[in-house]
Amino acid sequence: MKKKRIFFIIGLFLVTIVFLSYYVLSGRHRNISKEDPTITLKAIELHNPFKNNNSHIASSYIDKVAQVTGRLTDITGKTLELDYMIQVDLTDSLSTSLDMGMMVTIKGRCVGYDDMLEVVKIDQAIILLK
C-alpha cells in the first residue's frame, strides 16, 4: 500500500516536471499588446536620450513596453512615423484611416536606435488613441 503511494507521488512529480519543462522550453513570446506600458512619454522624450547619446537612460528603454504620443508624419503599409523620429511597426494592418499631422498614441516594444535614419524603432505596436 505504502509502495503504491510512493509510486503515485513520484509519478505526479514526474508529470509536473514534464509539463513545466514543456512550458518553459516551448518558449512562448510575451504579448506586448496585453502588457501595461512601463514608460509613457512623448515622441521627442523617447528620442532625446538616444540622439544625445545618454546611453544610461536610452538603454533602460530598450525592450520595454512604451506608450508613445506624437504627430503622425508618415504612413507606409503597417509602418507609422511619429514626429520624424519614431518608427512604429504595427502588428496588424490599419483598420481605420489616419490623417497626416494628427496626434497618435501607440503602444509597442522599444527595439532600439537606428543612427543611420536617426529614428527610434518600435515593433509589435498597436494604436491606442487618435
Add this chain to the structure above:
Amino acid sequence: MINSIYKALCISITLITCVSQNTNAQNKYIERNGEIRFEASENLFEEVKAINKSVTCILDIETKQIAALALIKGFRFKNSLMEEHFNENYIESEKYPKATFKGKLLDFNYSELTENWLELEVDGKLQLHGKEKQVRSTMKFQKVDGSVVMKGSFIVTPSDFEIKIPKIVRNKIAKEVTVNIDFKLVQE
C-alpha cells in the same frame, strides 16, 4: 558695385549648395522595413532561425555606396527562449545593439537596371558583436516602379565575429549561418 558682386556671389553659392543637395537626395534610395533572415539549423534539431523585418538600407546610386543597419533586438525567433539566449549569451545585444554593413555595389549602373534580375557583386564590411568582417557576395537586382529591389544571401560563421557557442548546444547549431536579404529601396 562690390556690394552687388558680393550679393550675387552669395546668392549663387546658396543656389549651388541647394542644387547639389537636391541631387544628392535624388540619388538616395532608402528602405526602412527591409528583411534579413538567418538560419543555422541542423537536421533533427529544433530550427535555429530568425527574421528582422525592420532593417534600414540606404543606397546612393551615384557613388554606388550601400549601407545597412539591423537592430539585434529586432530579430525574432519562433522560440522566445532561443531569442533570449541569442541576445544575452551569443550576440550580447546590450553591449552590441546593432549589426551594420557598409560597402559598395561593383559594376552597378542604375540606368542598366530593368525588371529582369541582374546579378552584381557587393563588397563591404559587416560589423557585428564588436568585430568586423569583409564580405563579398553576389546579389540580384531589379527595378520595379522606380524602386530598386535587392535580394540575395551570404554565409558567415559565428567564429568570424568571435561569438562563442557553448559545448552543450554546439551540435544543434550549424557551423555556417546563411543570411538572406530582401530589400526594396525607394527613392527619397
